[in-house]
Amino acid sequence: xxxxxASPPEALRNAVIRLAGYSQDGIQSIxxxxxxxxxxxxxxxxxxxTIPSTISGGPSIFQVHLGSGKxxxxxxxxxxxxxxxxxxxxxxxxxxxxxGICFYDSDQVKELNTDREIIxxxxxxxxxxxxxxxxxxxxxxKNIFVxxxxxxxxxxxxxxLTAIISRKFGGKKEDILRNALLAFDAGYAWPVHDINHxxxxxxxxxxxxxxxxxxxxxxxxxxxxxxxxxxxxxxxTPWSSIMELLRSELPxxxxxxxxxxxELAAVAIAIGAAYSGHLAITGSSGPGLSxxxxxxxxxxxxxxxxxxxxxxxxxxxxxxPTSVEQSDLMQAIYGSHGDAPRVVLAPRDVQDCFYTxxxxxxxxxxxxxxxxxxxxxxxxxxxEAFPEPDLEKHWMEPTLDLSDRGADFKxxxxxxxxxxxxxxxxxxxxxxxxxxxxxxxxxGHPSSNPINHESMSAxxxxxxxxxxxxxxxxxxxxxxxGDLLFVGWxxxxxxxxxxxxxxxxxxxxxGSLHLRHIHPLRNGLGDIFHRYTHILVPEMNDPGIYGHxxxxxxxxxxxxxxxxxxxxxIQGITFRVKEIVDGALKTLAL
Amino acid sequence: xxxxxxxxxxxxxxxxxxxxxxxPACGDFAVLASFFNVVEKLQIPHExxxxxxxxxxxxxxxxxxxxxxxxxxxxxxxPLATGxxxxxxxxxxxxxxxxxxxxSIGGNHLTHAARKNVNLSYVIMDNYVYGLTKNQTSPTxxxxxxxxxxxxxxxxxPINPMTQLVATGATFVARTHxxxxxxxxxxxxxxILHPGFAVVExxxxxxxxxxxxxxxxxxxxxxxxDLVDExxxxxxxxxxxxxxxxxxxxxxxxxxxxxxxxTKNENEWAWVKDAQSKxxxxxxxxxxxxxxASMR
Ligand SMILES: Cc1ncc(C[n+]2csc(CCOP(=O)(O)OP(=O)(O)O)c2C)c(N)n1
Ligand code: SF4
Numbered sequence: 044x045x046x047x048x049a050s051p052p053e054a055l056r057n058a059v060i061r062l063a064g065y066s067q068d069g070i071q072s073i074x075x076x077x078x079x080x081x082x083x084x085x086x087x088x089x090x091x092x093t094i095p096s097t098i099s100g101g102p103s104i105f106q107v108h109l110g111s112g113k114x115x116x117x118x119x120x121x122x123x124x125x126x127x128x129x130x131x132x133x134x135x136x137x138x139x140x141x142x143g144i145c146f147y148d149s150d151q152v153k154e155l156n157t158d159r160e161i162i163x164x165x166x167x168x169x170x171x172x173x174x175x176x177x178x179x180x181x182x183x184x185k186n187i188f189v190x191x192x193x194x195x196x197x198x199x200x201x202x203x204l205t206a207i208i209s210r211k212f213g214g215k216k217e218d219i220l221r222n223a224l225l226a227f228d229a230g231y232a233w234p235v236h237d238i239n240h241x242x243x244x245x246x247x248x249x250x251x252x253x254x255x256x257x258x259x260x261x262x263x264x265x266x267x268x269x270x271x272x273x274x275x276x277x278x279x280t281p282w283s284s285i286m287e288l289l290r291s292e293l294p295x296x297x298x299x300x301x302x303x304x305x306e307l308a309a310v311a312i313a314i315g316a317a318y319s320g321h322l323a324i325t326g327s328s329g330p331g332l333s334x335x336x337x338x339x340x341x342x343x344x345x346x347x348x349x350x351x352x353x354x355x356x357x358x359x360x361x362x363x364p365t366s367v368e369q370s371d372l373m374q375a376i377y378g379s380h381g382d383a384p385r386v387v388l389a390p391r392d393v394q395d396c397f398y399t400x401x402x403x404x405x406x407x408x409x410x411x412x413x414x415x416x417x418x419x420x421x422x423x424x425x426x427e428a429f430p431e432p433d434l435e436k437h438w439m440e441p442t443l444d445l446s447d448r449g450a451d452f453k454x455x456x457x458x459x460x461x462x463x464x465x466x467x468x469x470x471x472x473x474x475x476x477x478x479x480x481x482x483x484x485x486x487g488h489p490s491s492n493p494i495n496h497e498s499m500s501a502x503x504x505x506x507x508x509x510x511x512x513x514x515x516x517x518x519x520x521x522x523x524x525g526d527l528l529f530v531g532w533x534x535x536x537x538x539x540x541x542x543x544x545x546x547x548x549x550x551x552x553x554g555s556l557h558l559r560h561i562h563p564l565r566n567g568l569g570d571i572f573h574r575y576t577h578i579l580v581p582e583m584n585d586p587g588i589y590g591h592x593x594x595x596x597x598x599x600x601x602x603x604x605x606x607x608x609x610x611x612x613i614q615g616i617t618f619r620v621k622e623i624v625d626g627a628l629k630t631l632a633l
Numbered sequence: 634x635x636x637x638x639x640x641x642x643x644x645x646x647x648x649x650x651x652x653x654x655x656x657p658a659c660g661d662f663a664v665l666a667s668f669f670n671v672v673e674k675l676q677i678p679h680e681x682x683x684x685x686x687x688x689x690x691x692x693x694x695x696x697x698x699x700x701x702x703x704x705x706x707x708x709x710x711x712p713l714a715t716g717x718x719x720x721x722x723x724x725x726x727x728x729x730x731x732x733x734x735x736x737s738i739g740g741n742h743l744t745h746a747a748r749k750n751v752n753l754s755y756v757i758m759d760n761y762v763y764g765l766t767k768n769q770t771s772p773t774x775x776x777x778x779x780x781x782x783x784x785x786x787x788x789x790x791p792i793n794p795m796t797q798l799v800a801t802g803a804t805f806v807a808r809t810h811x812x813x814x815x816x817x818x819x820x821x822x823x824x825i826l827h828p829g830f831a832v833v834e835x836x837x838x839x840x841x842x843x844x845x846x847x848x849x850x851x852x853x854x855x856x857x858x859d860l861v862d863e864x865x866x867x868x869x870x871x872x873x874x875x876x877x878x879x880x881x882x883x884x885x886x887x888x889x890x891x892x893x894x895x896t897k898n899e900n901e902w903a904w905v906k907d908a909q910s911k912x913x914x915x916x917x918x919x920x921x922x923x924x925x926a927s928m929r
């Protein structure tokens with residue numbers, strides 16, 4: 044064992060803890076407990092996990108980045124590694140920074156000699172947990188034992204953590220909670236000698252009422268706050284947790300969510316509910332979005348307000364079902380036959396999932412259009428802490444407008460945004476509308492008149508232009524002009540922001556723009572781009588045969604700016620800050 | 634919400650919309666006329682009716698009726714109607730479509746709408762051919778019949794719609810013939826009054842591409858209109874219904890199966906009521922706040 048040394052004397056402000064084991068060992072729940080604790084102690088947190096795409100078990104990691112200030116990414120390198128098995132130890136030791144600490148289960152792992160300076164601490168997680176609980180509860184509880192140990196090592200708030208554990212296990216059988224607390228205390232009391240002095244600094248985040256949860260949960264709750272009460276879906280990873288949550292939550296709010304026989308039925312059911320006067324949602328991940336595309340085109344044509352969620356994963360085809368990618372952008376914007384304009388939004392982090400969902404609801408209603416929310420696997424499952432949303436400001440009460448429609452009612456008026464008359468609403472002059480995917484005139488009658496098709500296409504296009512004119516300025520930070528501008532979308536937000544800070548600290552003039560409204564894009568981006576020598580778009584997709592990632596391709600076509608380049612990564616994992624910094628330095632050297 | 638009752642009793646005339654674009658003497662005209670008859674008879678308020686359709690000649694139906702209508706994409710009318718019916722249990726939802734739309738591209742949805750027992754009435758205008766796309770083989774085209782996609786005659790065995798419909802578990806299954814308007818009226822009326830998924834298979838001749846397809850079921854053309862004998866038939870028996878269905882074209886006409894089972898609409902709304910009764914005093918906003926509190 045390398046002796047413990049060089050522990051930082053002052054309190055830690057940041058710690059990246061990587062737990063490596065098998066998914067059945069409950070390592071995700073250690074991570075989730077730590078994350079929840081961070082949220083409730085005003086410390087900041089971001090987690091990152093990999094799950095095997097096999098069902099029962101398999102290697103899995105959970106990484107928690109705790110911070111006393113704002114945490115923007117799950118951490119490039121681990122300060123602490125907890126290894127449960129030999130293979131987790133062998134495979135993850137390299138993720139530990141020089142001088143980091145490795146706790147390993149000495150019942151399972153044989154320590155290796157490395158030439159790196161690493162503090163090795165063997166603790167018999169398995170046998171100590173069994174001993175603490177007593178009897179035959181084999182293996183159960185070793186995760187909570189480790190949690191207790193980490194609590195002691197980092198001087199985390201023991202009282203709050205115990206309360207969180209009690210809340211989690213409280214509803215279950217009595218001895219489950221008792222065993223958990225026994226394991227926790229045993230871990231807490233385990234003499235981890237020398238490193239027993241790594242106090243974690245209290246949080247700086249002032250806000251009270253901080254929540255900690257994952258992106259899919261916040262997206263679902265945002266949809267509810269935005270007024271969605273009906274929807275339908277078909278299971279696919281990583282979308283499923285949204286449908287599961289909505290299925291059990293919506294009835295409480297007077298709505299329902301239906302499990303359909305496939306994605307084609309799911310989107311059709313949602314369009315049926317939307318046509319009936321409710322704001323409805325459907326969703327999926329990559330392959331399911333493809334199946335929905337004919338119906339999404341219908342919703343564009345028939346001008347149905349509809350929310351379509353796509354939690355992107357690695358593609359094409361069934362691709363990398365449990366890994367992250369941002370390669371459905373073009374499919375979201377253009378994926379239908381014909382010219383079928385729709386709106387595409389992308390949340391940047393867990394908290395933003397909530398607000399993006401509400402924004403999607405507002406736009407769908409106001410512009411009577413489908414809105415696609417492009418989230419991704421990384422945000423969907425990672426946990427972050429953030430202030431509780433103010434519902435006084437954001438709650439939208441759903442309404443069903445069944446008022447009479449008079450003689451002047453036209454479902455598809457040129458020059459105005461479509462407002463449908465849902466079934467149940469009386470037409471006082473006796474003519475009832477037919478909502479249709481055939482090209483139609485202002486009254487909804489099928490019409491193949493060539494001029495009519497042109498003006499109706501313009502009507503559908505113009506409303507998105509109108510939306511573009513009303514969009515707020517995108518998130519911006521850094522230098523207003525200079526050497527390089529990052530343009531990002533979706534979950535790359537955190538690492539890009541951190542990279543911007545690092546580059547600026549090193550003396551480069553760097554700005555960063557993060558887009559939530561991907562389609563339509565806000566006006567005037569070209570003018571902003573002109574203030575920089577280079578524009579770099581870090582995105583998790585392939586540069587393709589023309590050499591640019593999907594957003595970069597779009598931005599180049601919109602602004603004709605040849606200085607736009609993409610920085611692509613498709614390894615199924617998110618960008619490290621260092622990768623973005625290196626990419627920027629390479630671009631700056633061009 | 635307007636509930637003003639109409640001053641005049643509802644009439645067939647008020648139900649008429651655009652003039653149908655079907656070919657002269659197309660069997661679908663009879664289905665339209667029969668629908669007018671039954672809606673007038675049952676005095677269903679027009680604003681409460683939704684006509685839903687996929688794509689095909691027969692699926693043009695919603696344009697020809699003066700009620701709320703939605704003309705969707707090929708094969709997906711049933712799930713669309715499922716969304717309407719479940720989210721708006723106050724409406725009368727009718728689905729119209731052809732054999733291609735319903736048995737081929739939308740075949741899977743039929744099973745699931747039936748299995749869920751969604752409360753709606755589904756009329757399949759079966760003409761044994763693809764009409765709108767001009768004479769290709771359909772899932773009900775008999776072996777040997779020549780079409781543009783089977784120039785030497787259809788090779789694949791046709792499905793037996795009645796066997797299929799009974800097997801889906803639909804809670805009301807009937808068959809009728811476009812040349813028998815009185816019988817059709819009766820089948821439609823019973824389908825509308827049935828709580829749950831009611832489907833009526835209607836032999837509806839395509840005079841353009843498959844004239845004479847159903848002459849064998851038409852006494853005026855030398856055929857026989859053979860009725861199900863409801864005095865001896867147990868309508869709640871799937872086995873008996875399947876037995877009836879063995880004798881396919883033209884086979885027997887009438888109700889093959891009828892059974893009252895809980896509908897998806899009832900089950901889902903019972904859950905909603907129950908879920909809401911757990912916290913009757915909380916507004917939606919409060920409920921969400923409560924949820925937030927559990928995430929701290
Ligand atoms: C996805 C898709 N595939 C194919 C078509 C072309 N199409 C339109 S109607 C039709 C078949 C119609 O046959 P049927 O449902 O029997 O109705 P009919 O016209 O005979 O009443 C087909 C294949 C389409 N509109 N959409
Ligand atoms: S093609 Fe056949 S099904 Fe279509 S309208 Fe003409 S007769 Fe009727």
